[in-house]
Amino acid sequence: MSTVLILGATSDMAVAIARKMAAKGNNIQLAARNAGRLQALQSDISIRYGVNCAIYEFDATDFATHSSFYLSLSPKPDIVICVFGYMSDTLAASKNWEESLKIINSNYTGAVSVLNIVAEDFAERNSGTIVGISSVAGERGRQSNYIYGSAKAGFTAYLSGLRNRLYKHKVHVVSVLPGFVNTKMTAELKLPPLLTADTEQVAAAVEKAIGKKQNVVYVKWFWKWIMMIIKSIPENIFKKKNL
């Protein structure tokens, strides 16, 4: 039985992942900025699955607190799943530095800050799994989504480097690049149903990737091919497209 830490545990995706990991018999540590919001999920998980479930306060963008947060965890987790993220209108954010910084910090800087600490511990213990929920938006910058996309691109590169570094320490790193997912974050968008995963599918993909030590996971298989095509469009053509 492992202990799984979920960072950013109030999101729809995190709820599904936490339940999936608990259903497999793992103890769960839920962490979010507003820990009060985690109480119902805590009772839900411990009653449904008969596992231990603890809650912690954690603010991804309050970097200075990350060390003491990680120190406060008891026991130390065996698996860390970094789910937090934030998306807002790109055009508005491009004219508002505070908003841009919030997107960058919530999707990239905050993750680097906390995962650096986790990585040190796992490397020392020579065991553990780190999962980062990044995004296909980080595969190529598009005008509709490039601030969020660039932060996720940074996160994807970070995860790949981390995987490379920690390999010799027997620590596994999974990068998850979900395509469209039905969540609160995308509630206002009209998503094509065929290309859209639900949170349970993401959770199942994450659980499988941990068990099978997969490196890079797209939740629905065709996203890998869609992104391959999108990445192969010559920049000269791409820059003229309305994507």
Added chain:
Amino acid sequence: MAQKNIANWGNYPVVESNERSFSFDEQLEQLVEESIHFIPRGNGRCYGDASLGEETISTLKYDKVLSFDTVNGILECQSGLTLDKILEIIVPKGWFLPVTPGTKFITVGGAVGSDVHGKNHHVDGSFSNHIIEMQLILADSSTIVCSPEKNADLFEATCGGMGLTGLITKVKFRLKKIETSYIKQKQIKAESLDDIIRLFEEYKHSTYSVAWIDCLKKGQHFGRSILILGEHAKLEDLPEKLKSDPLKLPAKKSIPFPINLPSWVLNSLTVKLFNFLYYGKNFKKEINNVVSYEPFFYPLDAILNWNRGYGKKGFVQYQFVLPLEAKQGLVEILQRISNKGLGSFLAVLKVFGRQDSIISFPKEGYTLALDFPVRKGLFEFLDELDQVVLQYGGRLYMSKDARMKPEVLRAGYPKLSEFRKIVNKYNPTNKIRSVQSDRLELTT
């Protein structure tokens, strides 16, 4: 705002709605405050237009189990949790739902809003009988707790009140103790309507009872049926091979119904054929066996989206109750259906026990549920049936309804004015309203 087309289980009517959801209390408060009007919505398993509106608030993400007393069998949960998930939690611990309808894919909030009944109504009453306490958010976004003792008027009008008093957020209710997850089932063939009514009387002490009835058969076998009875199996009732794991959950197997069938597929000929096979599959007069709870309570859940069998135009389910002394009314309605050649695959007959609520559907008598695909002339025909139902002192189930006239509701529910008064107290500006409540003139 995400506009989308939504419909309930009958796929009729289809309404464009701005559907919003919430995971946390303060999000819900904000949604209620911002709304001009709205109707709460769960899993959309009522049949007609009850949880439809231009503005809906979905409870599906508000689905956490809050407490489970495994010693005394008391569960408390958020209203968006569905019964199938609850069964997965409680059955392995030796508990069962006190009352369950014919599908497990409904939310707890929906179970209260429709005050659902099951095959055990004659002994255990409806879902509301087992509620200890519940919490609602009212139209003014305030939170209120109610129970049979506390704010009793709100409690009574919320049970079966189709969401019009407020949005149910949390429900605490009593469970039923079981020794095994299996049901001791008895099936008895009845050759006529008189025969099945006599059998219901003979087996009135059976915990679960329901009958499938062939509503197209004419002549001396008019009303031929199969009575299905059940008791929770005790450990000693199980065959040896099941005894090692008596509270086992049934394996999850369901097959999707892939497409909408063209609506002409279901005609009186195919229904007659189905009925012939269904009645004929039981060779013996009586069959006794032990089955898992799944096929006993939820035979249709095994076919996901079975509602697609009725085609794109959808269907309505017609469910009414007639007082015990109105057996003649039952005969008259069945004859009219048979003469019209409007067969129904699902035709379910059951005897309700006593109940005297403000707005809940059940009351002592015979209840019959029938499915009819939407087609030309159907609604006129159902208007005629309504008159027969009223003439014999009966009424219709709002959870199934998509078309009754407001005067039919008024005539069938003698305490309707009391219900309206309570709705008016807690929802004074009709902020909470649905397509159905407007149609039935409850919020206009």
